[in-house]
Amino acid sequence: MTEGRSDKIAANLAQIRAAIEKACKAAGRKPSEVTLVAVTKTVPPQPVNAAIHSGVTVLGENRAQELTEKYPHYDKATVKIHFIGHLQTNKVRQIIDKVDMIQSVDSIKLLAEIDRQAKKHGKICDILIEVNIGGEKSKSGVLPEKLDELVRAAADFPSVRLRGLMAVPPFFDNPDESGPYFSAMEKLFIDIKGKNVDNRDIDILSMGMSGDYIAAIKHGATMIRIGTAIFGDRAEKV
Numbered sequence: 065m066t067e068g069r070s071d072k073i074a075a076n077l078a079q080i081r082a083a084i085e086k087a088c089k090a091a092g093r094k095p096s097e098v099t100l101v102a103v104t105k106t107v108p109p110q111p112v113n114a115a116i117h118s119g120v121t122v123l124g125e126n127r128a129q130e131l132t133e134k135y136p137h138y139d140k141a142t143v144k145i146h147f148i149g150h151l152q153t154n155k156v157r158q159i160i161d162k163v164d165m166i167q168s169v170d171s172i173k174l175l176a177e178i179d180r181q182a183k184k185h186g187k188i189c190d191i192l193i194e195v196n197i198g199g200e201k202s203k204s205g206v207l208p209e210k211l212d213e214l215v216r217a218a219a220d221f222p223s224v225r226l227r228g229l230m231a232v233p234p235f236f237d238n239p240d241e242s243g244p245y246f247s248a249m250e251k252l253f254i255d256i257k258g259k260n261v262d263n264r265d266i267d268i269l270s271m272g273m274s275g276d277y278i279a280a281i282k283h284g285a286t287m288i289r290i291g292t293a294i295f296g297d298r299a300e301k302v
Contacts, residue, residue: 073114098281102115146163148270161187170204175191190227232271236276267286
């Protein structure tokens with residue numbers, strides 16, 4: 065990787081952090097309340113490491129195979145890895161020892177497999193439940209009306225710890241149009257925080273990406289997932 069690209073990544077991160085600070089100030093929040101997740105889908109290890117060296121502390125991985133291929137090449141001493149893409153149950157065993165959190169849990173079947181594989185490694189795996197807040201057939205995630213059932217089911221798996229919710233709202237050219245979906249997620253998040261359910265520590269609302277993270281922060285996001293605004297347009301291949 066050229067030094068120029070490394071400098072560009074650092075500059076992009078500085079710009080994003082400034083925007084986060086501004087958005088938090090407008091919302092009456094502290095910037096420390098929002099964690100930046102660098103989404104690394106199709107991004108080779110060298111640019112990812114450049115982002116880590118520029119202060120990124122959480123990586124977001126979308127694909128199990130891609131994670132296993134790139135994992136040995138990451139500078140992992142100061143970074144946590146979250147799995148944020150759709151996860152098939154037969155892929156859990158490939159990633160369970162490599163990730164600090166799985167953000168895309170959307171079924172009891174997946175909960176059970178994460179619990180089973182985490183137990184093998186003597187760990188408790190932090191998870192988020194993915195909510196299909198727009199009811200889109202093309203996206204994974206539990207429908208809002210089924211969320212309570214899955215929240216309560218999570219308490220039955222001792223090697224899983226529920227930490228909150230994740231969502232990918234419908235895409236709009238105007239990010240302000242995402243506001244109602246972010247607002248609905250904020251309400252769901254507040255609701256599950258108030259429920260008396262075991263085996264959980266609800267403190268994460270993961271929503272907002274490169275095009276709409278400002279709106280997400282306005283509506284209480286504690287974690288934003290940004291790829292393009294850090295690394296540029298995605299390449300076709302790793």
